[in-house]
Amino acid sequence: xxxxxxxxxxxxxxxxxxxxxxxxLTLIRAVRRxxxxxxxxxxxxxxxxxxxxxxxxxxxxAVLPYPPALRGFGETGVRSSxxxxxxxxxxxxxGVALTLPRYVMALRxxxxxxxxxxxxxxxxxxxxxLARSRRVRLVWHVxxxxxxxxxxxxxxxxxxxxxxxxVANSDSVLADVAxxxxxxxxxxxxxxxxxLAAFGRAGARLNLASLAGLADDSRxxxxxxxxxxxxxxxxxxFIDAVAxxxxxxxxxxxxxxxxxxxxxxxxxxxxxxxxxxAARGMSETIGFTGHLDDVPAAMRSIxxxxxxxxxxxxxxxxxxxxxxxxxxxxxxRAGGARELFTEGATxxxxxxxDAAELAAKLDQLVADPxxxxxxxxxxxxxxxxxxDPVRMASEFRxxxxx
Ligand code: GLC
Numbered sequence: 390x391x392x393x394x395x396x397x398x399x400x401x402x403x404x405x406x407x408x409x410x411x412x413x414l415t416l417i418r419a420v421r422r423x424x425x426x427x428x429x430x431x432x433x434x435x436x437x438x439x440x441x442x443x444x445x446x447x448x449x450x451a452v453l454p455y456p457p458a459l460r461g462f463g464e465t466g467v468r469s470s471x472x473x474x475x476x477x478x479x480x481x482x483x484g485v486a487l488t489l490p491r492y493v494m495a496l497r498x499x500x501x502x503x504x505x506x507x508x509x510x511x512x513x514x515x516x517x518x519l520a521r522s523r524r525v526r527l528v529w530h531v532x533x534x535x536x537x538x539x540x541x542x543x544x545x546x547x548x549x550x551x552x553x554x555x556v557a558n559s560d561s562v563l564a565d566v567a568x569x570x571x572x573x574x575x576x577x578x579x580x581x582x583x584x585l586a587a588f589g590r591a592g593a594r595l596n597l598a599s600l601a602g603l604a605d606d607s608r609x610x611x612x613x614x615x616x617x618x619x620x621x622x623x624x625x626x627f628i629d630a631v632a633x634x635x636x637x638x639x640x641x642x643x644x645x646x647x648x649x650x651x652x653x654x655x656x657x658x659x660x661x662x663x664x665x666x667a668a669r670g671m672s673e674t675i676g677f678t679g680h681l682d683d684v685p686a687a688m689r690s691i692x693x694x695x696x697x698x699x700x701x702x703x704x705x706x707x708x709x710x711x712x713x714x715x716x717x718x719x720x721x722r723a724g725g726a727r728e729l730f731t732e733g734a735t736x737x738x739x740x741x742x743d744a745a746e747l748a749a750k751l752d753q754l755v756a757d758p759x760x761x762x763x764x765x766x767x768x769x770x771x772x773x774x775x776x777d778p779v780r781m782a783s784e785f786r787x788x789x790x791x
């Protein structure tokens with residue numbers, strides 16, 4: 390396969406802008422800069438923020454709708470051996486199996502001119518493997534632990550021989566992939582990238598207090614959890630940690646984000662979280678901004694970024710983004726996320742789910758503005774090296790060319 394005139398089609402499971410889609414968008418933009426002669430386009434199952442972003446960047450994007458059974462189908466990703474949830478999942482799987490062939494046929498047509506198919510998301514890996522022709526090179530870009538999703542894992546084990554290469558977003562996910570699909574597939578780890586210019590220190594800031602409908606926050610240290618509303622992102626741990634702070638009256642906390650995915654039952658609703666906050670008597674201390682399109686501006690508007698996932702985080706875009714924005718980051722010490730920083734030097738960390746330890750780390754940072762700034766400055770330097778889009782695009786270029 391020659392390096393000239395590649396036609397790369399990226400197939401995404403979601404058109405919302407969660408971590409996996411933000412990663413893909415940053416990659417596509419960087420590949421286009423690196424290889425201006427290549428066609429890089431996108432196929433999504435629905436309209437959404439990802440397609441709007443593609444439009445703004447001049448990236449060709451098409452919608453190929455999922456059949457309804459496939460649209461709402463998803464496994465929550467929380468490690469569980471509960472028989473009942475497996476059975477529910479298998480039951481829904483049967484519905485998907487019935488409607489899948491027509492979608493796969495349409496996808497095969499949509500992919501007919503591609504030289505490389507880059508699948509992003511579990512449903513995309515499976516459908517791309519079913520639809521691929523022999524001429525095309527299929528790259529699975531895996532963002533999540535497969536073992537946490539038994540049905541997807543078993544499908545992917547069966548279909549792995551159709552993937553020419555498997556890329557994982559962290560060493561931790563790569564190890565999980567190897568256990569599920571075996572070690573005989575060409576596979577590697579490529580860390581995600583962050584738009585370093587957008588996350589630089591200069592730029593717009595947001596008035597988070599007014600977005601959250603709270604009083605002015607200028608005399609407070611601002612702490613935020615920036616995450617989708619997936620249940621394992623640790624919102625309840627964050628709320629509990631803020632409630633335990635010694636320095637609570639000097640702090641304003643924000644929950645930034647919303648329920649962006651369509652997968653049934655796997656997310657908090659904002660009502661549930663508000664109730665949680667109200668029950669702790671913290672409605673004036675913890676505000677909800679909703680989903681914010683301008684994540685760099687949100688990062689610039691806070692002092693401390695919290696990552697609180699209770700299950701091992703495959704990568705953790707918010708951690709990388711918080712570091713790139715030069716914020717003091719406190720992350721959950723597990724999964725791929727712990728590969729992103731050096732504890733004590735470029736971020737602080739806590740045991741996943743341990744609100745007391747998280748609160749202690751936050752108190753330490755609230756009390757020490759100088760230490761906070763130094764941690765953020767070291768984080769920015771580390772991020773500029775690790776999360777550079779040019780690095781990510783060059784690594785993928787090699788994988789695309791085989
Ligand atoms: C998935 C993972 C998350 C990661 C993102 C980008 O959403 O759950 O940890 O940051 O993909 O790779």
